[in-house]
Amino acid sequence: METIITGTSGILGMAAVAAVIIGFVFVNATALGYIERKLCGHFQRRLGPMEVGWHGILQMPVDGIKLIAKQLIAPRNVAGILFYLSPLLALAPVALPLLVMPFAPRLQALDLETGLVFVLAMMSFNTFAVFLAGWSSNNNYSMIGALRSVAQNISYEIPILLSLLTVVFLARSLSLRHLVQVQEPLWFFLQHPSAAIAFIIFFIAAIAETNRSPFDLPEAESELTAGFHTEYGGIAFALFMIAEYTCMFINCCLATAVFLGGWQGLWLPLGAYGSGLVFLIKAYALMFVIIWCRWTFPRVRFDQLMNFSWKYLIPIGLGNFVLAALMTKI
Amino acid sequence: MSEPAPHTPAATRPIHYRYFMNLGPQHPSTHGVLRVVIGLYGEYVLSIEPVIGYGHRMHEKMAQSRQWHAFLPNTSRMDYACCLPHQQCYVSLIEQHAGINVPPRAEYIRVITVELNRIVSHLLWLGAFLLDLGAFTPILYCFDDREQALDILEHLTGARITHCFFRVGGVLADIDEACAERIRSFIARLRSRFAVYQKLVTDNIIFIKRTRGIGIITPDMARRYGATGPVLRGSGIAYDVRRQQPYSVYREFDFDIPTGTTGDCFDRYAVRVEEMRQSLRIIEQALDRMPEGSIRADVPRRIPLHAGHRSFSVEGARGEITYYLVADGSDIPYRLKVRSPCFSNLSLLQELGEGMLFADLIATLGSLDLVIPEIDR
Numbered sequence: 121m122e123t124i125i126t127g128t129s130g131i132l133g134m135a136a137v138a139a140v141i142i143g144f145v146f147v148n149a150t151a152l153g154y155i156e157r158k159l160c161g162h163f164q165r166r167l168g169p170m171e172v173g174w175h176g177i178l179q180m181p182v183d184g185i186k187l188i189a190k191q192l193i194a195p196r197n198v199a200g201i202l203f204y205l206s207p208l209l210a211l212a213p214v215a216l217p218l219l220v221m222p223f224a225p226r227l228q229a230l231d232l233e234t235g236l237v238f239v240l241a242m243m244s245f246n247t248f249a250v251f252l253a254g255w256s257s258n259n260n261y262s263m264i265g266a267l268r269s270v271a272q273n274i275s276y277e278i279p280i281l282l283s284l285l286t287v288v289f290l291a292r293s294l295s296l297r298h299l300v301q302v303q304e305p306l307w308f309f310l311q312h313p314s315a316a317i318a319f320i321i322f323f324i325a326a327i328a329e330t331n332r333s334p335f336d337l338p339e340a341e342s343e344l345t346a347g348f349h350t351e352y353g354g355i356a357f358a359l360f361m362i363a364e365y366t367c368m369f370i371n372c373c374l375a376t377a378v379f380l381g382g383w384q385g386l387w388l389p390l391g392a393y394g395s396g397l398v399f400l401i402k403a404y405a406l407m408f409v410i411i412w413c414r415w416t417f418p419r420v421r422f423d424q425l426m427n428f429s430w431k432y433l434i435p436i437g438l439g440n441f442v443l444a445a446l447m448t449k450i
Numbered sequence: 451m452s453e454p455a456p457h458t459p460a461a462t463r464p465i466h467y468r469y470f471m472n473l474g475p476q477h478p479s480t481h482g483v484l485r486v487v488i489g490l491y492g493e494y495v496l497s498i499e500p501v502i503g504y505g506h507r508m509h510e511k512m513a514q515s516r517q518w519h520a521f522l523p524n525t526s527r528m529d530y531a532c533c534l535p536h537q538q539c540y541v542s543l544i545e546q547h548a549g550i551n552v553p554p555r556a557e558y559i560r561v562i563t564v565e566l567n568r569i570v571s572h573l574l575w576l577g578a579f580l581l582d583l584g585a586f587t588p589i590l591y592c593f594d595d596r597e598q599a600l601d602i603l604e605h606l607t608g609a610r611i612t613h614c615f616f617r618v619g620g621v622l623a624d625i626d627e628a629c630a631e632r633i634r635s636f637i638a639r640l641r642s643r644f645a646v647y648q649k650l651v652t653d654n655i656i657f658i659k660r661t662r663g664i665g666i667i668t669p670d671m672a673r674r675y676g677a678t679g680p681v682l683r684g685s686g687i688a689y690d691v692r693r694q695q696p697y698s699v700y701r702e703f704d705f706d707i708p709t710g711t712t713g714d715c716f717d718r719y720a721v722r723v724e725e726m727r728q729s730l731r732i733i734e735q736a737l738d739r740m741p742e743g744s745i746r747a748d749v750p751r752r753i754p755l756h757a758g759h760r761s762f763s764v765e766g767a768r769g770e771i772t773y774y775l776v777a778d779g780s781d782i783p784y785r786l787k788v789r790s791p792c793f794s795n796l797s798l799l800q801e802l803g804e805g806m807l808f809a810d811l812i813a814t815l816g817s818l819d820l821v822i823p824e825i826d827r
Contacts, residue, residue, distance in 0.1 A: 160586075163587055164586075164587050164590035164591070165590055165591065165594055166590065260469065260470075260471045260472075261471070264469075264471075264490070264808075333584060333586075334584065334656055336584070340584060340809070341478055341584070342478050342479040342581060342582045342583070342584060342812050342816075343479070343808060343809055343812050345477060345478060414586075415586055415587045416585075416587060416650075417584075417585060417654065417656050418580060418583040418584045418585035418654065418656045418657050418660055419583060419584025419585070419656075419660075419809075420656055420659070420660070421659070421660060421807060421809045421810065422493050422807065422808075422809060423493070423807065424659060
């Protein structure tokens, strides 16, 4: 197996991989936070952070330090350990899919045969954390946010699965590495019409799955103040934010690997490690679209959100799946 | 996505079914210190109980304890988003009661500043309403435009929000040629910006889905609660104090009273956007026809108001503002009663919102354009 840990083994290798991934999660969330604030500023005809460092580049680290330094305040009657556990529970599982993400031919920690299933399983932990956070906070806003989150995530996981299944059907593999490799001549997105439709379904559902605007109902500010994390401050809040950004990033990575050809495509002579850059460019381009949507659209209503999944995305996804099956057979 | 009529659970469900929640007094979408106690059943709102009074500052009592001119700054602190109509109402009331004639140029300046203030208020509302719907960006666009108008008002009145610009018998400062030019360029700028709002907001499919057919106020309901302003006009009743009982020099201007057809949130939005255009028209006409002359009548420092009572109404950004004065012959009002349009408009909420979805309640509350300190006074 060609991996980043080639040459190392055992406990040391695992520790190295863990350190790299944890570091990447924090650096990536910081970078995305900065990009989001900067982009948001420019979408809104202002500059965004400008004070700390060159063009405010140190704003996010400074904010991070501030959040870490803050006292953790728990309201009376919160559900004790669960209240403190849920931010950790939000972050830990969303970092794990990075293990199997094929960034470049040699830049992958672990190539599981069932990589795709692993990613999806880990991602669905997020719902659990959000629900626990809302429930344990002893706050009406949080509770409603948590309930919304569960309903929303259950509804939108189905279109995500359907769209990914379409591609699995075309590639006949669940290994992410293999999924990228079979896109050698042409990306799935361009190769196959049903993969293109699946990509659009996946992308919309991924925005909803990660609770991003226009589907950010669990934390609908104008309705629920801050939704499920109303009662969280300091580092607990920061962990939720990092988890949210990582979650988004993983969805973008998944879209890149499964639909957009992974590390292939820009035809740059970057080699077995360097073509990870191509992968990241694609993933960040998708992130840009997500951020763009957030700062453009109003929020949908809860019943509209549900209808959109059950009446549009799921039927189209099913039809698309059948189409893919027929086309591969013929 | 066509929305079927949502299953509305009976409002008569036992009280223990309800999940009570406080919207406010500190909440992002109550725009101030309104508290609404809502009883939820899932996402449905079963009961609504607005609680007011958190911003009570005894303005009316203050009026009774000081000479009439000393109350002027208070008038601009009731409705902080659109204070000049309040001032206009108060000074016009005193002028009428004392029989003071205002120079025509002063009346024109009053109209120009009041209409600018109306635009400022509607822009603020537009941004805040879209924020309630979850769109974060339009408020910055609105504030960008609003700043330009505020700069002009600041130049004239010396304040950005709580302008104290009108005096009994006239206004404080004149609009000179340079200022008129600034106002003209603002008019041109805002007109070009309506196309941006059209693209960003009016044509946005999510915005339409969130506002069309939501929070429908029937004309009958609007009348029953005494709603005024864009809330009433959104329901299709073309009632505007500027047209029904013309005051100041509004008779001389050519402008339309926009009305809605169904009385939903979208109509109230459309009425306000159109009102901004009409205000621009009024300002343009006023600038073109502004007569020369003094800006302030010669008024004695103390005017004992002769015994009697009198009321005066103007059209504020939120509806009809009425000041009712009872004078007893001294130079201190015996009683001053303010009719705030927001109070009547808020009263609608209870009947309007029951059985609604939670998110629609927020949209409806936003579309009423409430400024709570005006209710609490």
